[in-house]
Amino acid sequence: MIDLKLLRSDPERVRLSQRTRGEDPALVDELLAADERRRTAVAAADSLRGEQKTISKQVPRASGEEREELLRRAKALADDVRAAEAEQAAADEAVRRAHRAIPNVVAEEVPPGGEDDSVTVETVGTIRDYAEPVRDHMAVADLHKAIDTERGAKVSGARFYFLTGVGAQLELALVNLAMARAADAGLTPVIAPALVKPEAMEGTGFLGAHAAEVYKVDADDLYLVGTSEVPLAAYHSDEILDLSAGPKRYAGFSPCFRREAGSYGKDTRGVFRVHWFDKVEMFSFCRPEDAEAEHQRLLGWEKDFLTALELPFQVVDIAAGDLGSSASRKFDCEAWFPSQQRYRELTSTSNCGTFQARRLGIRYRDENGKAQVAATLNGTLCAVTRTIACLLEVHQQPDGSVHVPAELRPWLGGREVLEPA
RNA sequence: GGUGGAGUCGCCUAGUGGCCGAGGGCGCACGCCUCGAAAGCGUGUGAGGUGAAAGCCUCCGUGGGUUCAAAUCCCACCUCCACCGCCA
Structure with missing residues (x-):
């Protein structure tokens, strides 16, 4: 609000x-x-x-x-x-x-216009040459028997999958790496509930324009979250926080569920766009005057993570028409997908200012001891399946093996290369 | 799922229809005392709406109802605790 x-x-x-x-x-x-x-x-x-x-x-x-x-x-x-x-x-x-009915007031710096008006503000890493044929992530995954979308569809329907063998290990490795880095940066690791009450969904702004994206469990009046932003934001609802020592920061792990209504026929291959995936999400509660700096901090941690995975990417300043209703400003990190010859969204960080906190009743005490509405921010650290897809594509070798970024090796038994199964 | 008990201003607690639109204790803050501290004493100490201010109004788990008047009575729901059943 x-x-x-x-x-x-x-x-x-x-x-x-x-x-x-x-x-x-x-x-x-x-x-x-x-x-x-x-x-x-x-x-x-x-x-x-x-x-x-x-x-x-x-x-x-x-x-x-x-x-x-x-x-x-x-x-x-x-x-x-x-x-x-x-x-x-x-x-x-x-x-x-x-x-x-009124979404958050956009920050003055936000580019006006729709999706095509977003501005690339930075490009990090270099795109190497790929020997033909360049395999897309499913082609690589098939060589490694890492992802089973056929049986995913048999058991759960379209846009579902099983991660198998090294695919499953990759998820655990990524989650471990993300959580370890988050903890090192001072964020509190959290395992968050994926099923929430209507107030939490409503409070975070997900029942507005994008209500059709959300799974609802009618029998129990609960919602499946599309991101752990929801439980993390609601975690401190109706509380007055002590922010005198700086922002409260969390890294939450949870499954994410998205109906993907209106994306029929889009990104249908593999696990790029699915109804369910796991994600490590950063969330921060801070004073409104610190929100902009905090936003840059979250963006910084996202960039560091992608850099650690040795993925080339761009930072995009999202145009007003493409902002979520709660966000006053949003940056996406888009990583290179060689099979598509373009950068695609891997992470996203939004500054919600006081918009979410007002609805959720999240406040803090100012220097005069008066309760004021806090600011909230969120940012993806690692959306697992899409990151796996990107890793498999970017780090594929001509022989079908996959290079393992040095930072990820400790979580994959020290392997430097993944060999086809 | 069943039975029983309970939800009061950070915490504990008093309060069963009208000077309780909320008393006490703890904690906390400030002051006195002290070289300093503790103890002791004193004062203060929830949130929100409206207003220049004084003030007025709302909030005793949530939502309804009874009444001139409800923390207090009635109904429904939610949550927590205990025991039973089931269970990863």
Whole structure:
């Protein structure tokens, strides 16, 4: 939810944000009107309630005729209070609805426009030459019997897979490496629940425009998370944090479930785009004034991880129209896929400012001891299957073997090369 | 899944219809005392809305209901604890 104080003091800033995202600026004025109506309703209900309480308090001290008179007036007021409270509830609901409809205000530096308007800000590593034919990740995986999508489909359907043999070992190695690096950087390792209540899903902003992406377990009113950002953000919901020693940082491991509605026919081969995968996600709670620096820190750790895996990649400053509803700014790291001759998203980091925290009730104490809304940020450290796909492609050798990056070797029994099975 | 018990301002706790719209203790902060500290004494100590401020209003697990008036009574739900059943 956006800051209503900002909305009142600078509505044009919010309208501009809406236009930059390609969203309707009229929603801003709807929210302003709803907010005004709500404030009027609250004031009216408050004063009626106050009056009624004053009279009620006199009842026990009164007797006889005076008491009857007080009761008569109190009863009449009780009806008025009921009506005023009904109006207040309706106004509250209208504000909630209008409030939810507006995504986070984009940062001023964000490139305007849609997907094609994102800006590449940095390219890291060099793309080497590949002997023909260049195998895509499934072709390499087949040589190693590392990924079984056929049986994945048999058992669970399209976009499911089994990791087998060295494929399974690669997942464990990547997760171990990611978690070890995260812990070294001072993040707290977390194993997070993948099934969450509606409040957690709603609070993180995943039931808005992208609700169709989310799996729901109807029988129990729970949702399968699409990222551990959800449980990690909700971890501190309704808490007042002590951030005096700096941001609270976590690295959460969990499975991720995505319906991939609307991506029919896209990236259908292999495990590039699947309904379920495991991921190590970074999450940070900090003061709003530190959020931008924290964002760069998360991006830095993502870059370090890809560099450790010896993967060439680009950093992309995501355009406004492609930002999630909670993000004010987002950077993707896109790694090179030789079979596709292009960079594809491997990690992504978003600065949500106070947008998520406001909805989740996450605050901290400022230097005056006053509770203020905190800022939240998230970033991928390692989305396992897509990273495996990239590793297999980038590090494939003409003979079908796969080079193992030095950093990963300790987690793969010291192997420097993976030989075809 | 069954039975029983419990959810109060950081923690513990008082409170069964109206000077409790929340008392006490612990903890914490500040002050006095001290060379310094402890002890002792004193003062203060939840969040939110609105307002220039004083103030007013909301919140006693959540949501409904009864009443002029609810932490307190009624209903539903949630969570936790104990025991039983089942189970990785």
